Amino acid sequence: MPVIEVTKDVDTHSITIVAEFAATVERLWELYADPRQLEQVFGPPTYPATFVEHELTEGTTSKYFMTSPDGEKYPGLWRITSVDRPNGFTFEDFFATENFEPAEDLPASECSYSFKPTAEGVRATYVSVFTSAEALQEVLDMGMKEGATSSINQIDAFLSA
Template identity: 55%
Template structure:
């Protein structure tokens, strides 16, 4: 299992997940840069993602939806703030309505994903920062730790393919 640590810091309003992959940084980076590969790992295994838009550049946006086993669709959006190829990217991450427009009633996190060579593979540190303790608690209550961990753990299978 790639996920090796999960830390919630309510003082700093962050959730940090650390993972280790047995692949070079460039290969792990490709997964996030290519929406067709990203679809295979974004979301828990039973909620596959479909990326409708993926402009992986600063100022670019991504929109997607995950489909439940019952066929229900759950939308999301990203706004890329910074992209440093193969080492990190930062983006605002929010929930979306059925038309993939931002849902202002739901929390928005600022995510920073960093990748570095470590132990013969790649160390990935995924940090989400929220605006308030209530927003952090809301996503925790929704199962973000379990969902994100199971999504990240799918990366090994994609890397092995």
């Protein structure tokens, strides 16, 4: 399994997931930069994602939805705040309305994805910081840890296919 560590920090309102992949930094970057590839691994296996807009360029917005096994759609929105190709990117992450506007009643987070080469491939560190411990707990109660872990655990198989 690619995920090697998950750390919840109530004091900083954050969750950090560390994973290792048998790939190069450039190959992992490619996966995140290409919406069709990203769709193959983003979201838990039972809630696949469809990106309707995605470009890893500072100042852009990515719009997507995840589809439940019952066909229900759950929109999301990323506002890309910085890009350091191929080493990572940062973004504001929002639950969204059906019109891809930030959902005001659900927690948002500041996210940082960083990719560092290792002797065996690449180590990816995913950090999400929320505005409060309560907001962090709300997404954890929604299954964020399990969903993100199962999503990230799909990446190695996809990259090696």
